[in-house]
Amino acid sequence: MAMHDVECCDEVCHHSDLVTKVNSHMPDEDELYDLAELFKVFGDSTRIRILYVLFESQMCVCDLAEALNMNQSAISHQLKILKQAKLVTGRREGKSVIYSLADDHVRTIIDQGREHIEE
Amino acid sequence: MAMHDVECCDEVCHHSDLVTKVNSHMPDEDELYDLAELFKVFGDSTRIRILYVLFESQMCVCDLAEALNMNQSAISHQLKILKQAKLVTGRREGKSVIYSLADDHVRTIIDQGREHIEE
């Protein structure tokens, strides 16, 4: 890695190959957008709390609402967002809809985040 | 794990021990807030792009602006947010400030996100 020391920001570095090199490793715009959208979903404490509840047990909407002490509509709206991001799935069971975690990426991502803030 | 099948949402489940059990595993409010704040930082494609650039090379602000084709002020504002979240660090070097990744959690979190959306 014999890149000479960074010297900014005169002609040496400005408009340099570095900029184009770095951009060649950039994922395409769609993927960047999707990635940001995914993290946006984690970026709300209500949704995080819903996920933590579902770590422990699958649960219907009204009990989620009770557990989080929020009204049912707010929970439903947030579940919709989590479902669109494929972080949770819901199946109807009689009158209720039971929600559960979609896969284990959810845990990993949250655990990594938790590790980071506990550094 | 002999929990009886979920039966929602009459008295059987509503107000049940499940709700309190689940809440006993909930991190405290401050941690939930911090976690959401952290993911919020990842939830913007400009900041994601900055991080991708820094995966490849440390870089000064004006070159980041050039690489992302955005004005310097926008980049500075976003770098401030990334720095507050301890995802990047900046060191002054002459007239410039060179930014680089703070640690490897950043990569792990982004990689996990990428894995999820590519399922």
Next chain:
DNA sequence: CAAACATATGAATAACTGTTCATATGTTTA
């Protein structure tokens, strides 16, 4: 020290987001 360069920052604005309220949809039960 003045001029030039690099970065940071406050204010303003437009766009977005989470919650609430009212109500609609879907399911069971009497």
Next chain:
DNA sequence: TAAACATATGAACAGTTATTCATATGTTTG
């Protein structure tokens, strides 16, 4: 089928956020 229950959804509102512009701060150079 009507009533009751569980969930979903659209509209409205308040709060938040990313970008831009103008300008301030910090550093080097002549």
